[in-house]
Amino acid sequence: MYTSNFNNLILNSDSYKTSHWLQYPPGSEYMSSYVEARSGDYDVVFFGLQAFIKEYLQAPITTAHIDEAELVIKAHGLPFNRAGWERLIEKHDGLLPIRIQAVPEGSIVPVSNVVCQIVNTDPEFYWLPSYLETALLRAIWYPSTVASLSYYCKNIIKSALKKSADSIEGLPFKLHDFGARGASSMETVALGSLANLVNFSGTDSMTALVAASRWYGMDKDMPAFSIPAAEHSTMTAWGRERETQAYENMLDQFGGQGNLIAVVSDSYDLWNAIDNIWGDALKDKVETMGGTLVIRPDSGDPAKVVREALERLAIKFGTTTNNKGYKVLPDYVRLIQGDGINPQSLGKILNTIMEAGFSADNVTFGMGGGLLQQVTRDTMSWAMKASAIQIDGVWIDIFKDPITSRSKRSKKGRLALIKDNNDQLKTIKEDDLLDSNENLLQDVFVNGQLLVDDSLLTIRERTGW
Template identity: 30%
Template sequence: MTIIAPTMKKDVYKEFHQRAYHPEVTRVYSNYTSRSNKLSNIENNDKVAFVGLQYFILNHLVEEWNVGFFALPKELAVKQHRRIMTAMLGYPVDVTYLEELHDLGYLPIRIKALEEGTLVPYQVPPMTIVNTKDGFQWLTNALETVLSTENWPIQTSATTAIEYLKVFREFAKKTGLPEDFVPFQGHDFSFRGMFGMQAAAMSGFGHLASGLVGTDTIPAVLFAEKYYGADVDKELVGASVDATEHSVTCSWIMEGEIEFFRYLMREQSPTGILSVVSDTWDFWTLVTEYLPQLKDEIMARDGAVVIRPDSGDPVHILTGYRMLEAGNHSSREEARQAALDAGMEGYIFDGNLYALEEVEGNDYADPYQLMPCQVKGLIECLWAIFGGTMTDKGYRLLDEHIGAIYGDSITLKRQRQILQRLMDKGFASKVVLGIGSFTYQYVTRDSHGSAVKATSVVKAGERVAIHKDPKTDSKKKSARGLLRIERDDDGELICLNDVTPEQEAGGELKVVFEDGVLVRQTTLREIRERVAKQIA
């Protein structure tokens, strides 16, 4: 549902502010800043990706304000606002200030910002906003609420996606995985778990802005085309593959999975990448019995068959168990304790394999007993069946006709565990990992402490620096006065507080929006290029 009501895209209490500002204040200057990594979803994070402002400008400041306010007759433009606000506040709301804005005919606002795709240190504002005409001082922070809610989610998702990309690149370099595979390793599966279609599109664009291209979130691609000049006919915006789900597999319950695989490979997807969800019934039987029977057909196919487990602990499913070698233990409990003391995940006793914790999916009455395939993990099992080559770094690389994807529950912690364990076992990091709504939505505005705060006003014709500095929370201390963003001798962005108007006019912040017009545009391609340079 889309509600076009630009004058009411704010907190109710802001209705009062146009009367509450000091009568002699004519300009309000604010900034948007990510203030702290205290609650960051990324360990030891030091920068936040600045992405999403152009969308906010085009969608809200230009389209919504023009269609839902300036293009309407004045009385109609303010009628709904007067009615709703009067009902919510309990007294007749005076909308004269909105009528004056309608008479003006545009939003008297200037936004200065860094280039989108810039990785910005905490406490450094990537953008500032100020009213450009006296009498509209209320407008700057009336936009705070919608500015915040339309920007922090995209930036947070982009920052998270960049961290995934950095880890994928790290292990690709270590193990010799071809670098052109890396952008496809992190796949956005978050759509169904997001807070609606718009949230999915916004977050999904943040994912794409990082440089990752794997996605099943179609609205993110539409978003990129509409707001960031992307064109799927001319560039790779987002990519996916032929893939099944459990309902499809279940429709072959009578014929079985071998016939299902053959039908897909022969008749529906004879070339290219084919991803098949493989744990609908018995994952390890499929891996150890069915895949060997299908080997010749898979190896003869023009493309890759990708095996997709969708349940169980992804670390163990993909990489197996770290086992204590068999020793001279007098009892199973003694062997178990030895494995526990050694930091292992399993042990061998009396010729059998056991995990320290209960496992699912085995064929034994003992819930701790492991099958050899479970100890190996999927990647090693696929290598045993299909083989592959050695990279120039000396790591085993699965044959090009076979692959693996785990599309569920892959946090940043699990991502690193999986890739590290594969490397420890001698495998290149050839695996695709899904990034879902748990990752992209289990965050808040506080994840990076993102906030809009006023730092300067013009009062009685004089420039006055203002700031907040709560004694009860030093992390909420705001900047002060007019701000200038520049780079220090090491090339790092820094914020200079309380500068002169002449100094504020320079620096790294450039005007992107002024008096109703977007004056500086960027594209998805440019954003990706900027990110790539900074994480090289």
């Protein structure tokens, strides 16, 4: 039987890749491929490559890996390049003779531009860059898509705060990650939740904290925070007849000067909870506990529910008018909407409450499946394509240009990313670089060595944090 614990890089590929070393032209020496998001509604926030390199590319290939891979691949019905992998150990001690260039993580790049490029550094291993496509592309597209989606949401919220609030100081805590339970695996949570932390500082995904320490230098700094919060089980355990006591217990247990407490309040009747429990029976305690009660609706049409909740809270607790002319609840009471949040509903909710005269400062959002799981490689049309090959000492541009889909046309040649005269990012051929141009693709990994080791704090700064 096979005993791999998923750390065998040779098996971290598509099956058909195992036959490709036999398919390239005679005299092949170097193969260059690039990664891009071909289209989409969001700019790319590049993220995740460093995590992949640290986790998978720094350990050498061993004879045990080769033996296991040969057993699996031949039984699977495919040829196996044992001589090539053994040569890798003989010449390079099992370390990968490849060069990976990429834009710095946290860079914001318009779609249809190169963000990563890979080429072999030893002509014997012309087949290796494309063999790594499966793992490398997956390592980039998923966290980069989540970071891009999260950044898009951040700008929606930022715009609403600039319009309706006196300050945007609280922006890093305006979108909280609730996606751990809805993600497909723990590694998905680690990468996706961590990608959200490029843009925000709130999460309930503790796996992301481990990932930040493991891969992005956050072993001494806490990258994100959470607060005590109720779930339906802790509220309904008291029974409907003791709903008031359940809520009061939350205030008694977690209230206090500067503390925040989130309480889901629609296990039965949200409007009764706001009007008669929070706004009546417990009103004095809410006002005097010294912290902030964050009331959480969890059902219904998000825009309608949030607007009505704010209107009812305004009646019970009053509001002030800020310098932008919008109503703000007292500091001791706020809302968090964590159900049904995606980029479209987020904008709709904010527009709805601002049209009703309420500041966006009254509401925080939570996002779960919409953040970590409702994305695919097609969300931004991510692809890794070969663009140049050196045969017998001559570099040749290669590309695809299917007549049935112009959107899948690929780029040609060894590539570079520059800022043009209008300060716009532009992909060009490396041969067309001028002395005045800086290639924004930097060496990140060469011959088994990680050359760039950024902290999450540095990456956040690149996004304009």
